Amino acid sequence: MAVGYLVTVVLATLIVVFCVTCIHGPKPLFYFSYRLGLVFNEVPHLALYGLVLATALAFAEGDIATTADRVVVGLAVLPAAGLVVVLRRGMRTASVVVPALDEALGAGAGTRRRPPLARILLRPVFRRRRDVRRVRNLEYGDAGRRNLLDVYHHRARPEGGPVLIHFHGGHYDQGRKDTQSLPLLYRLASQGWVCISANYRLRPAFSHPDHLIDAKKVIAWAREHAKEYGADSDAAVFVSGSSAGGHMAAQAALTPNDPVYQPGFEEADTSVAGAIALNGFLAEYFDGDPATNPVNLVRADAPPFLIAHGDLDELVETANPKALVTALRAVSTSPVVYIELPGGHHAFDLFHSFRFEALIDGIEDFAAWVTAGERRVN
Template identity: 85%
Template sequence: MVLVAVGYLVTVVLAALIAGFCLIRIRGPKLLFYFSYRLGLVFNEMPFLVIYALVASTALAFAQGDIATAADRVAVVVAAVSAAGLAVVARRGMRAASVVRLALDEALGAGTGTRRRPPLARIALRPFFRRRGDVKRVANLSYGEAGRRNLLDVYHHRSRPEGGPVLIHFHGGHYDQGRKNTQSLPLLYRLASKGWVCISANYRLRPAFSHPDHLIDAKKVIAWAREHTNEYGADPTAGVFVSGSSAGGHMAALAALTPNEPSYQPGFEQADTSVTASIALNGYLGTYFDGDPATSPVNLVSADAPPFLIAHGDLDELVETENPQALVTALRSVSTSPVVYAELPGGHHAFDLFHSFRFEALIDGIEDFAAWVRSRNRAV
């Protein structure tokens, strides 16, 4: 009878599955996709957590004499292979820094992308902790009449330095789920710690609401930011940047490409809803669910479109890279403003949730992008 160290085997099998889910883009069947997506969501950005578990459990199994049979030794080999696969996943994340710098240099000029030391302690030891002691979050401020779906949070430095720019972020969730203070928090806290005033906003969702309700809400947030963020130390004339994750990236792109459009500003037609630049993270940038061509950012590009930064994972299991690439091509063929496109090696969907090598490198790139845009605007 062959006995196996069951506890150790369970750990190794789970680690092997996670490594496979991170290395390979899986889209079906539905149940397999669900588990691969959920596990990859976390561990593709933090593979070292699984490596820690493998090393610790393997050391413990040897120390307790549990590696005694041929099956146990096979499990050790599987653990080693899984760890090697997770090391590849980690290496892909680390490559994001050079990819983002190259994208910035190609679009904005050599030397735009700067080299920075990644926050190793935060990435390795505190990836889940997004808050910072020098940043205050002011929660649940109302910007409209739709109750909790028209609430926003403001993030600002506790010292409230004056004259900072504004970043507005819209969450993803297929337009039918999601909420503020869940996505891109490392970005919001980083910029707020540098003197920005950042906003994360809820908006009305399907099926009760559809396009253009989401976009109208986005415009209301922009108008609110221009009117109120000076109370938290911002100066909207220093720049109002709009960003979004997944469906929120679609909103950010539409908002940037329809400045001051009265049909999307009922009751506040005179408000300034123009933005300085747009940032789309793992964004869906095609047509809305009804297929109306007017809901695709690709069909709204113009010569006076603002600068764009679009970042997408090359292993995104929900949105093919051809989707954001289509908007990049359309913008570059018409717009007089630059377009930065960073295709992140090994990146899955929703890479913006935690402190990881990939997202920290992209945040560095967003800072460099914003600095370039603001410098160009000051020079005009």
């Protein structure tokens, strides 16, 4: 029997299972399934390419020589079909994003666009763009490498762009600034935005409110320095985050200019125009402090929110972000866009996938609606 080919088919089958289900335990199985699902739920076509290539090589090298081998080839049709199903599920994301925007912001707020097929199908893991420059490791505080940020801006430095600040995830005890939501940062920067991705102090050495203070420092830094990279002097500043970073972004958006979280820079403007939370822990509190739960921070003058969450998130069940959505809609005068992504797992923002590209389209539409509203007010 062609053992190597059999292993490939078994692995492809496991990938499909991990993509279409939400596994919570036992821990060894969870971590194995989580890692495979994290990648291949977004780029299942890479696994499909590998399966097709392995099949072609097995035939070309004469490995398919017995009845058992031919049975394995027949069985390979099942994971191949499953990978196509996973791919098509991601391709339908726009059909969820656009209605969610229209419902929250008004008819016509969401627009359908043609996905960048070449980028998604051939270069999903390459996030960089030639027209975008990344300026690394700028200091915004005095905590060493945990107080460094990167700036992404268009090489031509067009003037008047808005600002997006992004905070990475990692449960507040791990992670770094150059890993998550890079397709979003590069896309917006290529269109004239100034995008910032920042490290922040982590547990256990630091705890709340240190993380939020760092977030406020980044916002203050952006208001002072983003114009050096092409942002408008009065640019709309959006704050975003993935997982724990989404939690921190929500906290920052709901505590504008609060001197408790701005020691030594109390006069800095840390308000934001909008908040974007991706697969976030949005109804959690940390370090035993209920004040860290964004649900407890909702206010009538909260900025507009866009919250996106996968319905198969292994780490954060949808009830968690929905709790913040409900609380905001009950109190805030600003709209709240909630997008539940069918088949979406945790950390869906790592690659150029059909799912994340459609969501980025929605984020652009959300930001356009917010900035247009600010222009009308001003």
